[in-house]
Structure formats: C-alpha cells, structure tokens
Amino acid sequence: MNKLLCVICLIISLLSQVSAKELTFGVSISNSAQREAFYTLARQFEEANPEVTIRFKALTSEVYKQAFPNYLQIDKHFDVLYWHSGQRLFEYAEDGLILPITQLWKDNQLDLAFDHSVSKSLIYNGDVYGVPISYYQIGFYYSKPLFKQLNLHEPQSWDELLSMCQVLKEAGVPPIFIGTKSNWPATAWFDYLNLRLNGLAFHKDLTAGKVSFLDERIKKVFETWLQPMKMGCFIEEHQYLSWEEGLPYLYRDLVGMSMLGNYVIQNIPDSVVENIGFFPFPLVQTDQPSFEEAPIDVLLIPKNANDPDLAQRFLAFASQPNIQKELNATLGVLSPHSAAQGETSSLVKEAYEVLSNASGVSHYFDRDATKAFADQAMPVIDAFMVNQDIEKTLAKLEEIRLANFDSTN
Structure with a gap:
C-alpha cells in the first residue's frame, strides 16, 4: 500500500x-x-x-x-x-x-x-x-501658484512663451528647467520646433536621412531655438542636470515650467500634484497644423x-x-x-x-530614426544648448547623416 x-x-x-x-x-x-x-x-x-x-x-x-x-x-x-x-x-x-x-x-x-x-x-x-x-504625450508642466502670482496664462504661441519667460526672469525665477545631462530633453525641443515649423512629413523625412541638415528649413529651427537661449530662458548649467532633478524645482515653485512626458506625474507627491498645470508645445506659426510627440x-x-x-x-x-x-x-x-x-x-x-485633437504624431527622434543615426546625432543636439553654434552644429549633423545614409540630398 x-x-x-x-x-x-x-x-x-x-x-x-x-x-x-x-x-x-x-x-x-x-x-x-x-x-x-x-x-x-x-x-x-x-x-x-x-x-x-x-x-x-x-x-x-x-x-x-x-x-x-x-x-x-x-x-x-x-x-x-x-x-x-x-x-x-x-x-x-x-x-x-x-x-x-x-x-x-x-x-x-x-x-x-x-x-x-x-x-x-x-x-x-x-x-x-x-x-x-x-x-505618453510630451508637453509643458508648470507651477500653477507661480503663474497665478505673476498673472501668467498658458501660452498659445511661441511669442507668448517668450514673453512669459521674460516675466519669470524679471521675477528672479528660472523660466524653463531642462536637464541635458539626460539624453532626450534637448532633442524633444528640436523635434517640436521642427514639427511646428516644417510639419510631420518633413520631420519624418529628416529622421529617415532624406533631408540635408544644411537645408535652410533646418537652420530656421535652430535660429528659432536660439531665441530663448539668448534670452536666458533655460536654467543655468543644465548640462549637469538630469530631467528628474527638475521635478522638485517645479513643485516647489523654484522654476516656471519644464517640458516632460506625462509619465512624470507619478513622481510628483500627491500633496502638490494639484499645483501642477499642463499645456502643449505652443504654435510657432499659425499656418502649420498641430503635430504632437507621442512615443x-x-x-x-x-x-x-x-x-x-x-x-x-x-x-x-x-x-x-x-x-x-x-x-x-x-x-x-x-x-x-x-x-x-x-x-x-x-x-x-x-x-x-x-x-486626440492632433493632426498627427511623431514618436520622438530616437524612435523615428535608426539607432546608429540617433546615437550620433542626439549628443550633437545636446551640445548645441551649450555652444549655441548653429553652423558648427548643422555641419556636424550633416556629416553624421552622410555617414549613415546613402542618400546625398
């Protein structure tokens, strides 16, 4: 048994x-x-x-x-x-x-x-x-108490964003937090400015290596981006900061805003999340449809x-x-x-x-481009926020494009 x-x-x-x-x-x-x-x-x-x-x-x-x-x-x-x-x-x-x-x-x-x-x-x-x-959507998160204190409203246009930066600067507050020690925030700015100025189809062609970085339309992107840099809109020494380090600045009203993915909401303490507002990247020119970045x-x-x-x-x-x-x-x-x-x-x-209301979406530079191209191009875009040299940046990006693609547009 x-x-x-x-x-x-x-x-x-x-x-x-x-x-x-x-x-x-x-x-x-x-x-x-x-x-x-x-x-x-x-x-x-x-x-x-x-x-x-x-x-x-x-x-x-x-x-x-x-x-x-x-x-x-x-x-x-x-x-x-x-x-x-x-x-x-x-x-x-x-x-x-x-x-x-x-x-x-x-x-x-x-x-x-x-x-x-x-x-x-x-x-x-x-x-x-x-x-x-x-x-997730990449857009601006801002301090509601700070905006209320300075009588600021969510900007609808690029010019309104720049004007808002000036008000924050005069109040002694860094207008925009960006952490370019992280590998993606600067490129997200580039993506949005290219989408706002040149549209989704052009942006896709660019990430596919079909457009020269010496094209005047790309130069316009960097010239537009240079405006807030020259105004001092971005927090100083951002090259030593990661994107995560900006969150306490944001919910403690020590910075005006930061462009982030909405996954950051889970990193904001429940006690202060109601003090954080959101707005999309503003239009740069009114005749361009609103395309968004959504990985x-x-x-x-x-x-x-x-x-x-x-x-x-x-x-x-x-x-x-x-x-x-x-x-x-x-x-x-x-x-x-x-x-x-x-x-x-x-x-x-x-x-x-x-x-839901966007005319189309891109998925972010390093998801729309090949890995080799993105890995080489993104550090150059990061560096632009420090050296602010348009010609040098465009020449280097074009060199990278030609090294990665057969096309020589």
Missing part, C-alpha cells in the same frame, strides 16, 4: 512539473510606480493561468536600452520584452530578431482596438511585431524565446482593455486601446485631449 502511495505521489509530482510553465519578462522602469504596474500585470496573468510562473526582471531605462540588443541576440532567457514602436522596432524585425505576431493580431481583432496611426508603427513588411501597451511602448517576443506560444498568450492578455486600463492608471500615462480610456488624473486627461 505504501509503495502504491509513493508511486501515485511520484506521478502527481511529475505531472505537476510537466504542466508547470515559466515565462521570463524583461521591462524598463524609471520609478516605483512603473515597477508596481508591470509586477501587477505579471501577477494578474499568473492568477488567470495558475500553471504559469512569471520571472520578472526590471532595469532602469538607460541600463535597459544598453542591455536590450544582448537580450535579443545573445541572452536566451527572455520570452517577452518591453520596447518601443517605430524604427527602433523595425531595425530588429529586419534583422530577424523578433517574432511576428500577425496571427495573434488578427485572432484578437486588434485592428479594431488600436488606431491606424498606432498599428502602422508596429508593422514591418506586412507583419505585426508588437502589442502596444502605453503611450508608444510595446511588448514583443524575441526570436530566441523559450516558450513562444506562452509569450503569445501573455501578449494577448496584455492587449485586453481592462488590463491596459489598470496598467496605465498606475503608470500615469495613456493606453492606446480605444476601449481602455478610464478615470484618470486631470493632467493625463489634458494630454489625452491634446493627442
């Missing part, structure tokens, strides 16, 4: 081992709210699939970006990875390092769930390569995934509107799913309204 029980127990143990599944999930995080959001997503999937255990690996944003190519090419532990849509996705799809999920997309009717502008940032050579989970984050399956079928189940789960609604409520950003727009903060609602 004892032998029989031992055999039965052994069989049960073996069956449980066979049926147990493990999925390894890698994500990029910038704050504790992001860690909580993705951890909750993993636990929700486990609850819906009791036979599955998720191994969760989170790295800070810059570390993750550096590690990501190895995760695809060398490391064979990951089943699902967090990444970005657009050119950054397409490069790895072209190299055959990501599995297409076209059938999953069709089976779950995701074309009905996501806008065409979202889905086309996932499609390479007719195949879909990721499930979009979040996106999209996705989940993808590496070609070397241990369990591609389980990974597809996880992506299908993450595409559900109720899951995306909860995920993005915790992240403090927006869901690209049309049925996942729930209750959220007033700042997130304002950002959503801006994107």
